Amino acid sequence: MRNDAQGTPPAPPADQEPAPRPDRRGVAADVGASLVVFLVAVPLALGIAVAAGAPLTAGIIAAAVGGIVAGLVGGSAVQVSGPSVGLTIIVADLIATYGWQVTCLITLLAGLVQLALGAFRIARAALAVSPAVVHGMLAGVGITIALAQLHVVLGGEPQSSALANLTDLPDQIVHNHTPAVAVGVVTIAVMFCWARLPGFGRFRPALVPAALVAVGAATLIATLGRWEVETISLTDSLAQGWIGPALPAAGQWNGVMLAVVTVAMVASVETLLSAIAVDRLHSGRRVMLNRELCGQGAANAVSGALGGLPIAGGMVRSTAGVRAGGHSPLFTILHGVWVLVFVALFAHVVELIPMAALAALLVFIGVQMVSVAHLRDLRRHHEAGVYLVTLSGVVLLGLLEGVFLGFALAMVVSLRRLTRLTVTTEERGGRVHITVHGSLTFLGVPRLAHVLRTVPAGAAVDLDLHVDFMDHAAFEAIHAWRVDHERTGGSVDIDEVHERWYERSTLRSAPAAKTAPRGLARWWAPWGMRGGAGPEEVNPLGLLAAGAREYHASTADRMRSVMSRLSHGQNPTALFITCADSRVVPNLITASGPGDLFTVRNVGNLVPPPDSPGDDSVGAAVEYAVALLRVPSIVVCGHSHCGAMKALLEGAHLDPDSTDTSHMRRWLFHGSAGLVRAGERAGELAGLPTAEALRRLAQANVRQQLAHLMLHPLVRERVESGELELTGMYYDLETARVHLLDAATGEFTPVQGVHDVADPVPRPRPADDPGQPLEESSGASSRPSS
Known part of the structure; x- marks a missing residue:
């Protein structure tokens, strides 16, 4: 079992809680982060309570419960929960419609719904x-809150709707010039400028929350x-005592x-x-x-029962905690404790905070919720219209109406994408080339059928399907046309570039006629086999x-989420040492993906002994992989028809007159021990066919590099x-089969696939070679591997 640097066991699966580790530095970092988050959470909780028209204690309760309960039960290591800006409009409307106590009941029941989900x-x-x-x-909610709270900053009162707040704003700006305006301006100015200030010595402004500095300065x-x-x-709010949930009137239950x-859906989506x-x-x-959803449900149920606001996970508090060094749920729990302790001991200090400062804080946060980065990213994916429609609907019509409009438009956009199909036709080399891009469903069949009907009878057709989906209607249309076209003397070669939708359906349907596939345009095929270009036509650039371009068109978007996670660091499963031969593709023959293999490639897949003079690149890679990445496995992979092995057989490493290949001669000398292991000194390779001699040498070379x-x-x-663990591997180019070194016999045996039958012919056990350390048994099969 692989251990980390401190000898602790590996991390448990994702559905289990990892065992706590006594890391004093980690605890200290969590304590410091909890203080930072607490300083952000208090003014934010009070501001949200004021904006929603709820008791001030409701914001404090939600902040404390969100930290303690969600931190204890939730599934995120660093997310901090508390009263949500995104739920402010909903809560304000609920309080106006049903009163505060029924709103508490709604929060409690929403938590139970989240627990069930x-x-x-x-x-x-x-x-x-x-x-x-x-x-x-969220952007619509941010604009609505910012417009409402801007009136408070200007010394006025917010109106009943975002549109009314917008139309009354000029009058507020012209006529209100009270000290509240100055407080709001100071708060917003500090929020805007604080993170942009240069550092002073070791002090960095970003280490202190801007919200704390802004509200404190004001x-x-x-x-x-x-x-x-x-x-x-x-x-006064504390003196009112506990105000818990109450049942609504008989006619209010539906609402x-x-x-x-x-509340449950909005809080859940925002949290996740x-x-x-x-x-x-x-x-x-x-x-x-x-x-995490269960943790949020438990927190909302407790918050509603205690008279608190609805709770959701939020980026503002979470980001502040992570940047301050928080790395476990301990800092989220402690921040809730500090909220209770501070309010209990220093309530008189909180009462010095001007309402305009909290309103200005919400104005700034509301504006930040309109993310230009999100809009830019959605524009690249052609979903900016959905974003803008939802935003406008929330601001002009209301939250539920805006979300409904956005969801409806998103469905229309998705349906339109199902019909988006690109079909191109060209004649090249006496053949008709038809290329289909997109999702091939019944909605795109009419367009494809129209193009297929234009193909002349008897023509040779190449049909390339670059499709991510094909339904049965599309298959029937293509298959029926293919059968008819081949009956009239034509030929059809169907090439599926990404997934084999048509081929799988064909195997189930048993077609009447079938032409031999050429196997071109596969993503794993060489460039020269795509489109029939010969070597003389290849332009490398x-x-x-x-x-x-093909990668960007077909793969980059699918890779983005994977690579985004991998961008934070690598944790490869193996150090894979193989030959630089262009015919050997490590990720292809191991079916591995990005982040799985830490790969070293050189001529002959050689590993110089640590005391060898010259190139240190392999040794550096070994040290980095073993000491820092702590890979659990090292694989040395050789292959058939290896040019380096052929050069060794021909004595290229011993040619003192070779000047044009002096670097290669010095490098190949590291493989000379493989010649001895293969029996070159005893003359065992002499007289063998070249392919067999190369196979024996390549496999002996793998054993030697493991040594x-x-x-x-x-x-x-x-x-x-x-x-x-050290592993030897051998790749046979002619059969495209992978062979693994059997540690017990010292021999390479082919990996058995799903449809393979084990080789019944016993292979001779190689003779032991006592002159080498671990895994040093030499010898090879008396017949070629296949």
């Missing part, structure tokens, strides 16, 4: 909502200047249940999207979505550019402790 493990279903709708909703200026501004009345579902986004900020345990690896002290130490 998490228990039934359908958290990922919430992510089915288009991100364009979610980001548009409070200090207003207090010292004795400005007459409205401040927070937290004592209440709709509100429960709305935020959790996934926060995961990009750290390299620790990834979020467990269903558990043009092929590279064309390959990059060279064992000469590295770090490698030997890890192998002997069981932390590292």
Whole structure:
């Protein structure tokens, strides 16, 4: 089993809680991060409570419960939960419609709904909502809150709708010039400028939350200047005592249940999207979505029962915590504790905060919720229209109406994409080339059928299907046309570039006629086999550019989420040492992907002994992979028809007169021990066919390089402790089969595929070679591997 640097066991699966580790530095970092998040959470919670028209204690309760309960039960290592800006409009409308106590009941029931969703493990279903709708909703909420709170900053009162707030704004700007305006301007100015200030020595402004500095500066200026501004009345709110949930009137239950579902869905989607986004900020345990949803449900149920606001995970608090060094749920839990302790001991300090400062804080956060980066990204994916429609609907019509419009438009856009099909035709070399791009469904059959009907009878046709999906109607249309065309003397070669939709359906349908496939235009095929271009027609630069364009067109978008996660660091499964031969493709023959193999390629897949003079690149890669990346496996892979092995057989490493290939001669000398292992000194290779001699030498070379690896002290130490495994591999180019070195027999045996039958012919056991360290048995099969 692979261990980390401290000897601790590997991380448990994603659905299990990792065992706690006594890391004092980690605990100290979490404590510091909890203080930073607490300083952000208090003014944010009070501001949201004020904006929603809820008791101030409701924001404090939600902040404390979100930190403690969601931190203890939730599935994210670093997400911080609390009262949500995105739910402010919903809560304000609920309070106006049903009153505060019924709103508490709605929060409690929404939490139970979230618990049920998490228990039934359908958290990922919430992510089915288009991100364009979610980001548009949040942007619309941000604009609505900013417009409302801007009136408070200007010394006035917010209106009943965003449109009314917008139309009344000029009058507020012209006539209101109270100290509250100065407080709001100071708060916004500090929020805007704080992170942009240069550092002073070791001090960096980014280490101190901008929200704390802004509200603190505004409070200090207003207090010292004795400005007459409205401040927070937290004592009065605490004096009212506990105000918990209550049942609604008999005729209100339908509206209440709709509100429960709305709060649960909005809070869940916002939380899960935020959790996934926060995961990009750290390299620790990834979020467990269903558990996180259960944690949010438990927090909302407790918050509603205690008289608190609805809770959701948020980027503002989470980002502040991660940047401050938080890396475990401990800092989220502690921040909730600090909220309770601070309010209990320093309520009089909170009462110095001007209301205009909290309103200005919400104005700034609301404007930030309109993310230009999200809009730019959605524009690249042709979903900016959904974002803008949702945003406009939320601002002009209301939250539910805007989300409904955005969701409806997203469905229309998705349906349109199903019909988006590109069919191109050209004649080349006496053949008709038809290329189909897109999703091939019944909606695109009319367009494809129209093109196919234009093909002349008896023509030779190449049909390239660059499709990510093909339904039965599309298959029937293509297959029926193919059969008819071949009956009239034509030929059809169907080439599927990405997935074999047509071929799978053909095997089930048993076609009446079938032409032999050429096997061209496969993603794994050489450039020269795509489109019939001969070697003399190959333009390397043009092929590279064309390959990059094909990658961007068909693969880059699918790779983005994978590479985004891998961009934070690598954790490869193996160090893979193989030949630089262009015919050997490590990721192809091992069916591995990005981040799986730490690959070293050189002429002859050689590993010089650690004390060898000259090139240190292989040794550096071995040290980096074993000491820092802590790979559990090292693989040395040779192959048939190896040019380096042929040069060794011909004695190129011994030619002192070779000047044009002096580097290669010196490098191949590291493979001379493989000649001895293969029996070259005893004359065992003499008289053998060249292919057989090369096979024996290539396989003996793999064994020898494994022996060279064992000469590295770090490698030997890890192998002997069981932390590292060495593996030999051999790739036969003619049969495209992979062979693995059997540690018991010292012989290479082919890997058995799903449809393979084990080779019944016993292979001779090689003679032992006692002169070499671990895995040193030499010898080879008396017949070629196949």
